[in-house]
Amino acid sequence: MRSPVLIVLHGELSTPGRIAIQLRNRDIPLDVRRPRFGDPLPETLEEHTGAIIFGGPQSANDDDEVVRREIDWIGVALKEKKPYLGICLGAQMLAKHLGARVYKHADGHAEVGYYPIRPTAAGRELCRDWPDHVYQWHREGFDLPDKAALLAEGDSFPVQAFSIDNLAYALQFHMDVTHATMCRWTTRGHERMSLPNAKPREAHFADRLQHDPACRAWLTEFIDQWLKPCEAPKPAIGSHKPPQRRASKLSTL
Numbered sequence: 585m586r587s588p589v590l591i592v593l594h595g596e597l598s599t600p601g602r603i604a605i606q607l608r609n610r611d612i613p614l615d616v617r618r619p620r621f622g623d624p625l626p627e628t629l630e631e632h633t634g635a636i637i638f639g640g641p642q643s644a645n646d647d648d649e650v651v652r653r654e655i656d657w658i659g660v661a662l663k664e665k666k667p668y669l670g671i672c673l674g675a676q677m678l679a680k681h682l683g684a685r686v687y688k689h690a691d692g693h694a695e696v697g698y699y700p701i702r703p704t705a706a707g708r709e710l711c712r713d714w715p716d717h718v719y720q721w722h723r724e725g726f727d728l729p730d731k732a733a734l735l736a737e738g739d740s741f742p743v744q745a746f747s748i749d750n751l752a753y754a755l756q757f758h759m760d761v762t763h764a765t766m767c768r769w770t771t772r773g774h775e776r777m778s779l780p781n782a783k784p785r786e787a788h789f790a791d792r793l794q795h796d797p798a799c800r801a802w803l804t805e806f807i808d809q810w811l812k813p814c815e816a817p818k819p820a821i822g823s824h825k826p827p828q829r830r831a832s833k834l835s836t837l
Contacts, residue, residue: 586814587633588615592654594640594673596621597768601760602800603636603671606807620650625657633814634667637674639758643724644676644686655681661752667810668752672722675745675754682729682748689781693740695720696776697783698791701744701757707735710747711805715798717791718744718757721769723779725756740781751813759803766792 589607591600591614600607604614612633617623629635637658642651658681661668670678676686703714714736725741728734735745735753744756761769770777770785777785 586610586612587631588613590626590629590632590635591616592625592635592637592674593618594620594638594642598638598640599765600636600638601762601765602803603638603760603807606803610807610811619654625654625660627660629661629664629666632666633811634669635661636669636671637677638760639672639674639721642673644673644680644726645724651677658752662748665749665751665813667813669810670752670754671760672756672758675756676724676726678748678752678754679726679729679746682732684727684729684732686724686726688724689740691780692723693781694723694776694779695738695740695756695781696722696779697788698795699738699740699757702737704734704736706733706747707745710735710809711802713798713802713805715795715802717795718759718799719761719766719788719792719795720757721773721776722756723776726754753810759799759806763792 589612593600593616600614600616607614615632617625619625626632637654642648644651644655655677658668658678668678680686697720698717699720700716701714701718707714726743728743728746729748732746732748734743735747738744741756745754747753766788770788774785776782
């Protein structure tokens with residue numbers, strides 16, 4: 585069995601959702617911590633495969649001790665060259681750590697529901713098949729940090745995914761959501777669906793029927809790529825020699 589992946593959650597009831605399924609399918613245990621509720625972050629990742637910081641109601645711009653501590657802590661993963669994945673708030677924290685702007689849309693737009701996404705050439709080097717819509721739950725976005733590779737673009741928030749040195753990844757969207765997650769979010773966070781540009785609740789579930797199979801397949805391939813630095817080095821995305829891929833079996837979960 586491999587070393588665990590550090591899972592950082594921000595809500596008392598938050599779960600790693602489909603990410604947990606993907607990691608357990610690969611016999612990788614989870615080390616789940618909730619810093620907001622008193623759990624410490626490790627001083628080193630020597631005993632971890634990598635780290636994932638998930639979403640939450642906070643902002644990376646908050647003047648909040650826990651938020652600032654998590655943003656600073658990302659430097660541990662980067663310095664030790666451990667795979668890092670930031671999802672939504674975790675992506676914004678990575679952007680902030682790297683000196684990029686985290687901002688609200690000029691017209692107050694949010695992305696709450698399924699929205700179109702466009703992979704770049706670098707994104708297609710990472711994963712062959714991208715869904716054309718992904719699930720979103722946010723009202724802030726981020727600029728592309730210096731020296732980052734843009735992996736995917738969107739409309740209201742242009743930067744949807746980026747990578748740094750094939751080790752750290754930021755995903756503004758939620759490939760981690762399960763049906764249960766969507767039921768909980770659209771119930772407990774129902775006020776989000778009244779924000780400008782947000783989708784009504786019924787559209788979330790109708791769109792899931794159409795787009796979730798592609799999202800699930802993408803996540804399977806992405807997790808394989810994310811874990812590759814733990815197995816063998818590969819050329820940087822955007823280099824002249826494309827990275828070698830290994831065949832991945834799509835999860836049926």
